[in-house]
Amino acid sequence: MTATRYLYVTRHGEATPDESALTDAGRAQARALGRRLREKPLSVIHHGPLPRAAETARLIHEQLDGGELRSSQEAGDYLPYVPKREELPAESADRYLSWMAQFPAAEREDGPGLAERALAAFTGPVEGDEDRHELVVTHNFLAGWLVRHALDAPDWRWLGLAHANAGLTVIRYAPDRPAHLLCYNDTRHLSAELRWTGLPAELHI
Numbered sequence: 377m378t379a380t381r382y383l384y385v386t387r388h389g390e391a392t393p394d395e396s397a398l399t400d401a402g403r404a405q406a407r408a409l410g411r412r413l414r415e416k417p418l419s420v421i422h423h424g425p426l427p428r429a430a431e432t433a434r435l436i437h438e439q440l441d442g443g444e445l446r447s448s449q450e451a452g453d454y455l456p457y458v459p460k461r462e463e464l465p466a467e468s469a470d471r472y473l474s475w476m477a478q479f480p481a482a483e484r485e486d487g488p489g490l491a492e493r494a495l496a497a498f499t500g501p502v503e504g505d506e507d508r509h510e511l512v513v514t515h516n517f518l519a520g521w522l523v524r525h526a527l528d529a530p531d532w533r534w535l536g537l538a539h540a541n542a543g544l545t546v547i548r549y550a551p552d553r554p555a556h557l558l559c560y561n562d563t564r565h566l567s568a569e570l571r572w573t574g575l576p577a578e579l580h581i
Contacts, residue, residue, distance in 0.1 A: 378501040378551045384413065384511040385519050385545040389435075390573040391428040398431050405542035405570050406432040410439025412544070412565035416509050418443040422498065423513040424452035432542070433513040443511075448497070449490060451514045456491030456521035458484050459532035472535055491521055499525060501551045516574070519545060526555035541574040542566060 386409060389402030398406065418440060423433035425447050437445050458476055461469050476484065499522065502508045512522070520537030524530075526547045539545070543561040550556070563571045572580040 377503070377505050379504050380507045380551065381500065381502045381549040382416075382507065382509045383498055383522070383547045383549065384416070384418070384509065385522055385539075385547065386432070386511065386513055387516055387519055387539040387541055387543060387574060388424075388426075388428040388432040388513060390541045396427055398428060398435075401570055401573060402428070402432070402541060403435055405566060405573070406435035407439060408565045408567075408570065409542045409544060410436035413511065414439055414441070418509050418511050420444045420446050421511045421513060422446050422448045422451045424515060424518075425449060426453055426515075429453075429513050429515065433511075436511070436513065450494040450497050451512050451518065452490065453515040454487035454490050454517065455479055455484055456494075456517055456534055457488055457531045459535075463530065463532045472532075491518070494518060494521070495525055498522065499547075499555070500549050502549075522547065523557065523560060526557050528554070538575050538579055540572050542570075 389398045389405040391402060392399055421433050421437055421443055423429045433445055437443060455476060461473060464472055498512055516539050517534065519539040520534040523537050523545060524534045539561050540563055543563050545560050546558040548556040548558055
């Protein structure tokens with residue numbers, strides 16, 4: 377027997393330039409998201425091991441009545457998929473490939489394996505007869521990868537899916553149905569001055 381999984385996905389709050397901690401704005405973003413999720417029956421908060429994700433998860437958790445905090449390499453910051461040139465649109469292939477080439481070889485090699493493990497850990501219906509609500513506090517790349525997977529888009533299409541700091545995405549995985557993207561990058565829990573950080577100005581709407 378399987379039941380429905382509700383997967384809540386967020387990018388960490390705004391980080392300091394050295395990425396060692398959250399800024400004041402980042403902490404405010406995390407607390408605001410925690411307040412928004414207070415009424416949701418979250419059983420676990422998965423978070424990446426880097427400080428900006430771990431701190432975001434802790435601040436969200438402080439606003440909730442329960443739920444386990446669980447550090448996860450699969451929720452970390454990595455390139456989930458490195459496409460071949462022929463997979464990409466001709467007009468943007470050079471730009472994407474040169475951008476990905478700047479990442480260390482180990483990250484480009486290890487990321488796809490972590491991404492597949494993330495899909496196994498975080499997606500699909502759950503065993504049992506009770507619905508499950510889970511939160512993943514992660515980074516921009518994995519948020520895009522999970523949305524791409526939910527939409528059954530080509531593997532390379534995680535590129536171009538941008539997620540604001542503390543924006544909220546929710547995906548529903550019901551038995552015998554395709555994944556349902558309930559909301560994407562929703563920032564309504566954030567005040568105007570806290571929205572759209574983490575994205576270049578041309579993506580602010």
